[in-house]
Amino acid sequence: xxxxxxxxxxxxxxxxxxxxxxxxxxxxxxTRHDGRAFGQFRETHVAKGTVSTAQGSSTVRIGxxxxxxxxxxxxxxxxxxxxxxxxxxxxxxxSPMCSARFRAGPPSxxxxxxxxxxxxxxxxxxxxxxxxxxxxxxxxxxxxxxxVCLRHDGNILDAAIVALMAALEDLKLxxxxxxxxxxxxxxxxxxxxxLRRRLFPATYTLVDDAYLVADADDAEEQLATASVxxxxxxxxxxxxxxxxxxxxISRQSISQCVDVATGRVPKMAEVxxxxxxx
Amino acid sequence: MASLILSPAEQDYITQGVxxxxxxxxxxxxxxxxxxxxxxxxxxxxGSARCRTGYLGAxxxxxxxxxxxxxxxxxxxxxxxxxxxxxxxxxxxxxxxFEGRGAEELNVELTQLLDRILGGPQSGxxxxxxxxxxxxxxxxxxxxxxxxxxxxxxxxTLVWAARAALLAARLPRVVVESVADEDGNMxxxxxxxxxxxxxxxxxxxxxxxxxxxxxxxxxxxxxxxSEQEEAVAQARVTVAVSPQMEICAIQKGAALRGFAPSLxxxxxHAARTIAREEFARFKAVFDAANKATAADEPSTGSTxxxxx
Amino acid sequence: xxxxxxxxxxxxxxxxxxxxxxxxxxxxADPFASGRGDGRALDQxxxxxxxxxxxxxxxxxxxxxxxxxxxxxxxxxQGKIRVSCAVYGPRxxxxxxxxxxxxxxxxxxxxxxxxxxxxxxxxxxxxREISLMLEHAIAPAIRLEAYPKACIDAYVTVIxxxxxxxxxxxxxxxxxxxxxxxxxxxxxxxxxxSMGLTGARWVADCAQPEEDAAxxxxxxxxxxxxxxxxxxxxxxxxxxxxxDQAVQTCTNMCARVYAVICRYLQDSLE
Numbered sequence: 002x003x004x005x006x007x008x009x010x011x012x013x014x015x016x017x018x019x020x021x022x023x024x025x026x027x028x029x030x031x032t033r034h035d036g037r038a039f040g041q042f043r044e045t046h047v048a049k050g051t052v053s054t055a056q057g058s059s060t061v062r063i064g065x066x067x068x069x070x071x072x073x074x075x076x077x078x079x080x081x082x083x084x085x086x087x088x089x090x091x092x093x094x095x096s097p098m099c100s101a102r103f104r105a106g107p108p109s110x111x112x113x114x115x116x117x118x119x120x121x122x123x124x125x126x127x128x129x130x131x132x133x134x135x136x137x138x139x140x141x142x143x144x145x146x147x148x149v150c151l152r153h154d155g156n157i158l159d160a161a162i163v164a165l166m167a168a169l170e171d172l173k174l175x176x177x178x179x180x181x182x183x184x185x186x187x188x189x190x191x192x193x194x195x196l197r198r199r200l201f202p203a204t205y206t207l208v209d210d211a212y213l214v215a216d217a218d219d220a221e222e223q224l225a226t227a228s229v230x231x232x233x234x235x236x237x238x239x240x241x242x243x244x245x246x247x248x249x250i251s252r253q254s255i256s257q258c259v260d261v262a263t264g265r266v267p268k269m270a271e272v273x274x275x276x277x278x279x
Numbered sequence: 280m281a282s283l284i285l286s287p288a289e290q291d292y293i294t295q296g297v298x299x300x301x302x303x304x305x306x307x308x309x310x311x312x313x314x315x316x317x318x319x320x321x322x323x324x325x326g327s328a329r330c331r332t333g334y335l336g337a338x339x340x341x342x343x344x345x346x347x348x349x350x351x352x353x354x355x356x357x358x359x360x361x362x363x364x365x366x367x368x369x370x371x372x373x374x375x376x377f378e379g380r381g382a383e384e385l386n387v388e389l390t391q392l393l394d395r396i397l398g399g400p401q402s403g404x405x406x407x408x409x410x411x412x413x414x415x416x417x418x419x420x421x422x423x424x425x426x427x428x429x430x431x432x433x434x435x436t437l438v439w440a441a442r443a444a445l446l447a448a449r450l451p452r453v454v455v456e457s458v459a460d461e462d463g464n465m466x467x468x469x470x471x472x473x474x475x476x477x478x479x480x481x482x483x484x485x486x487x488x489x490x491x492x493x494x495x496x497x498x499x500x501x502x503x504x505s506e507q508e509e510a511v512a513q514a515r516v517t518v519a520v521s522p523q524m525e526i527c528a529i530q531k532g533a534a535l536r537g538f539a540p541s542l543x544x545x546x547x548h549a550a551r552t553i554a555r556e557e558f559a560r561f562k563a564v565f566d567a568a569n570k571a572t573a574a575d576e577p578s579t580g581s582t583x584x585x586x587x
Numbered sequence: 588x589x590x591x592x593x594x595x596x597x598x599x600x601x602x603x604x605x606x607x608x609x610x611x612x613x614x615x616a617d618p619f620a621s622g623r624g625d626g627r628a629l630d631q632x633x634x635x636x637x638x639x640x641x642x643x644x645x646x647x648x649x650x651x652x653x654x655x656x657x658x659x660x661x662x663x664x665q666g667k668i669r670v671s672c673a674v675y676g677p678r679x680x681x682x683x684x685x686x687x688x689x690x691x692x693x694x695x696x697x698x699x700x701x702x703x704x705x706x707x708x709x710x711x712x713x714x715r716e717i718s719l720m721l722e723h724a725i726a727p728a729i730r731l732e733a734y735p736k737a738c739i740d741a742y743v744t745v746i747x748x749x750x751x752x753x754x755x756x757x758x759x760x761x762x763x764x765x766x767x768x769x770x771x772x773x774x775x776x777x778x779x780x781s782m783g784l785t786g787a788r789w790v791a792d793c794a795q796p797e798e799d800a801a802x803x804x805x806x807x808x809x810x811x812x813x814x815x816x817x818x819x820x821x822x823x824x825x826x827x828x829x830x831d832q833a834v835q836t837c838t839n840m841c842a843r844v845y846a847v848i849c850r851y852l853q854d855s856l857e
Binding site for chain 2: 605608728731816821824827829830
């Protein structure tokens, strides 16, 4: 039987069997498979103070990507070299609960990269470690920030950075004093931590070596050949530009990315402020 | 549990038998196998016991040692209490599937079960008596069990052995005295008396519970299931009962199915009847074991093997 | 000790850190002195919220599930307890000759989930045990004989806990909802509920301070339509009559929890 008509697929089957071709059909028409324009970000939702067992916490959702950040404050002895500096410890947890791509057990490579990058961005740049000193040379605060991903649908770095920022703004450090080697703290009093700056991230992903899209989701990230993370602070100064992957991105595109990221700052600041909390 | 593979005919034989009140080894539904017990055959431990359910070479065999250690108190721990820490390990020689990491899950399950029975006030042991000086020092009893052979009903044998070991355990006497330091403040200090003759038994060890494990097979249930019976059991519940007939812990084990709440009521009732008999049996066996130990002194390798 | 080995794959803090000694702790001697802290009745379970599928308020228009998406997922809240779960399967099992499928569960607390010291990333003995308990509680509900050679995996993370037994019960309920979302064949949904004994009274669904004051805790997982108890755990001493009473009350409450979950699951289909 000569069937000359077009082969029809269920769209879902097409997406699974030919993910590249599926995305290309959209991208070549200047649109994306979820209907967004190339430069369009998904909406960011932030809630502060969502976990009462942590001293500071937040929940952030970008599209379907959801992360929870909780900060536990504990005390420890400072390092001999820096007797008046506390510690900031940031870890991003990508467990099999958030996506089938991850395995149980020790952190995957992508989780390690995210943890390390978030740490470099915040340590000393945002959190002044001297602020965490209780008694020089004797006791300091250790802020353990754990970012747990609940659903992974791309752009985990942006979500992690926003979540940590929000959790740090939510953090209340109790008033602590040291007496004969024992640190006691009053749970009823708390002061917010003074932060040096606010960071606002924006990630662009180069899909299929040709299309630069903002805030890629999981399906698009699978075809990514490069990505640029631009982090700017509240005054529009660039804190970090990080290009990963070998895919070529022109200099103009990168400076455009920086411009857009700067332009998003007022709106993102509003989202962070509106989260309020407590 | 041991993953014995039975043919459908064998399974049917056991199930039908149990439903009619017969078991493959001739026991009735609520009959237990014979128990063999030896106590204090490990000279370095504060207390020890080896317990076997079933016959030589075809029984479940558990060895428990109690080691007491003095711990210094750190902030956050209870101020005037000692602690009991349990650890259960299944020897790789007990069953083929225990080789490598095969016994890991079972180890966790049994350790937590023993902890649940012994680790709190429900054990009957007076944890307050294990405190030496409040906020300074206390005794930790390490209960280490080694499962040497598995032929069904590990939990019951394990709790038997742990109870016997704790009853047989002796702690060195501790002398607490107040000493004034340089500033004239009174400080408490303690000395552990190093005298094998001058040792005390654990306060409240008589109240230690025993465990009865019920396995549901077909529409009926049996206690002290054999290896074959465990392979066909649909559900397993362990009930720990104190000598005062209080329920100290209940835990359901791995199983294919659940059971009706009404069966649970029935099991709780049966557990008490069986426990009453078990406590009488335990006393007889334990006293006999103690007598044997005293007669065989000094302990040698042959005492350790004894009736094993 | 494992704790002393530095894991280079994580950002590490100092070797040792402790919680400060909190003064001004509102140490209510008896949390039940004047009724319950949150004004609940003794047999009242905290408000429950269940959500299956992606976490967003409404599924995004790209309802096409990507390959990485879980077969089923659920988010469960009970008072302050928050649990998230993903279920994968049925997928290729480890034992290719198995007559029946297997159900495996991986239970984790988030490092900040408990009100005391931060939890280490290393899986604790209690997490291993709870993983086992969840397997034992859920497996009887699944028609494992329908999935030979396959395995079904559930990954559970507690974001916030409030009462250990209640958290385990919440995890059981959460997995039940996620299994339903994944379309796994089951005899019935499992609903779980916990209780604490204070004095001679059983109190339902204890929060952490209530649990600390209770002398005994009871956890029951129950399939109401099949009338089967799939899991029972009693920790602490009771008289047999009290246990009997607890089993009865607890199964009744499980049925109520079950109704809430089922109502949600039905609504989610529309």
